[in-house]
Amino acid sequence: xxxxxxxxxxxxxxxxxxxxxxxxxxxxxxxxxxxxxxxxxxxxxxxxxxxxxxxxxxxxxxxxxxxxxxxxxxxxxxxxxxxxxxxxxxxxxxxxxxxxxxxxxxxxxxxxxxxxxxxxxxxxxxxxxxxxxxxxxxxxxxxxxxxxxxxxxxxxxxxxxxxxxxxxxxxxxxxxxxxxxxxxxxxxxxxxxxxxxxxxxxxxxxxxxxxxxxxxxxx
Ligand code: AMP
Numbered sequence: 001x002x003x004x005x006x007x008x009x010x011x012x013x014x015x016x017x018x019x020x021x022x023x024x025x026x027x028x029x030x031x032x033x034x035x036x037x038x039x040x041x042x043x044x045x046x047x048x049x050x051x052x053x054x055x056x057x058x059x060x061x062x063x064x065x066x067x068x069x070x071x072x073x074x075x076x077x078x079x080x081x082x083x084x085x086x087x088x089x090x091x092x093x094x095x096x097x098x099x100x101x102x103x104x105x106x107x108x109x110x111x112x113x114x115x116x117x118x119x120x121x122x123x124x125x126x127x128x129x130x131x132x133x134x135x136x137x138x139x140x141x142x143x144x145x146x147x148x149x150x151x152x153x154x155x156x157x158x159x160x161x162x163x164x165x166x167x168x169x170x171x172x173x174x175x176x177x178x179x180x181x182x183x184x185x186x187x188x189x190x191x192x193x194x195x196x197x198x199x200x201x202x203x204x205x206x207x208x209x210x211x212x213x214x215x216x217x218x219x
Contacts, residue, residue, distance in 0.1 A: 001024060001026065001079075001080040001108050001109070001212070001216075002080050002081055002083075002100070002105060002106065002107050002108050003020070003026075003080065003081070003082045003083065003107075003108060003109050003110075003111065003212065004082075004083045004086075004087070004107055004109070004110040004111070004186070005017055005020075005082060005083065005084045005085075005111055005113065006110055006111065006112040006113070006179070006182060006183065006186075006192075007112055007113035007114070007115065007197065008115065008117075008120050008172060008175045008176075008179075009120065009124060009168070009171045009172065009175060010115065010119075010120040010121075010123040010124040010127070010168075011113040011114070011115045011120065011197050012113055012115070012197050012201070012204060013030075013084045013085060013113060014028075014030060014032075014033075014084055014085075014134065014136065015136055015201055016113065016201070016204060016205060016208055017030065017082050017084040018134075019201065019202075019205040020082050020205070020208065020209075021082060023205070023209065024080065024082075025079075026076075026077070026079055026080040026081050026082060027076050027077060027081050027082070028081075028082045028084055029068065029071050029072070029077075029081050029082065029083050029084065029086070030084040030085050031064050031067065031068060031083075031084075031085045031086040031088075032084075032085045033134065034067055034071070035049045035053060035059060035064075035067075036053075036160075039053065045063060045067070048063065049063060053161075053162055054161060054162065054167070055167070055170060056162055056166075056167040056168070056169075056170030056171040056174065057170065057174055058088055058089065058174060058178065061089070061091050061092055061095070064086060064088075064092065065092055065095045065096075068083070068086050068096065068099075069095075069099045072099070072100075072103075073103070080108075083096075087182060088174075088178060088179050088182075089178040089179060089181075089182070090181060090182065090185060093182055093185055093186075107186075107191060108191070108215070108216075109191055109193065109211070109212050109215045109216075110182075110186040110191045110192045110193070111192075111193055111194075111195060111208050111211055111212065112183055112192060112193070112194040112195070113194075113195055113197040113204070113208075114194050114195065114196055114197050115197035115198060117172065119198065120168075120172060121168060121172070123138065124163050124168045124171075125163065125165060125168060126138045126139040126140055126141070127159070127160070127163050128144075128157045128158065128159055129157065129158060129159075129160060130150035130152065130153065130155050130156070130157050131155050131156045131157070131158055132150065132153050132155035132156075133150060133152055133153045133155065135150050135151070135152050135153075137150075137157060144157055191215070193211040193214070193215060195207035195208050195211055
């Protein structure tokens with residue numbers, strides 16, 4: 001099953017992707033995570049990507065498209081994958097479609113997680129992330145038990161550079177202008193289903209699983 005998680009920054013794609021990975025045992029491919037790991041390791045790709053990420057704008061298509069094409073050809077993606085944060089614009093969606101076609105594959109379902117703008121800003125501005133395992137916290141709504149340390153692996157918790165007020169606005173604008181049109185793109189192909197992104201993490205996972213299963217029974 002080849003799945004795409006769509007949604008604005010802060011909608012919960014990363015968190016839900018982790019739950020779906022456990023449930024369906026297929027890898028979660030987060031372009032944001034891959035890029036951040038390159039930034040940390042100061043690879044050439046990371047150095048190039050950083051200037052865009054710090055501004056909250058999209059990294060050039062050729063960089064991310066190549067990265068994803070390579071990743072989905074790896075062996076662990078044979079039974080499927082969950083794309084989180086990709087595609088982010090129509091160009092990326094078209095290249096992905098062609099790449100999959102060349103491999104004799106296709107996207108099976110696109111799930112959009114709906115969260116209103118005000119809530120996205122509230123989530124992103126208080127978000128903290130574990131440097132090691134990627135677990136998410138919120139300074140007010142879901143703080144870790146010990147300040148600054150992850151509940152799951154005790155590693156350091158930090159605030160992403162692009163979760164600053166100014167960059168959040170830029171990222172939401174990029175989402176509205178460049179990524180939002182993908183909803184219609186996938187709806188026209190009969191692949192899109194939206195779920196309510198407000199609720200507990202497990203409730204939302206259940207909404208997503210129902211939407212996936214419903215899509216499967218229709219094909
Ligand atoms: P994310 O963790 O998904 O919020 O991504 C963080 C940042 O990485 C974004 O603001 C972009 O600068 C960059 N990025 C992630 N995915 C993509 C993509 N598919 N295309 C272009 N830039 C991306």
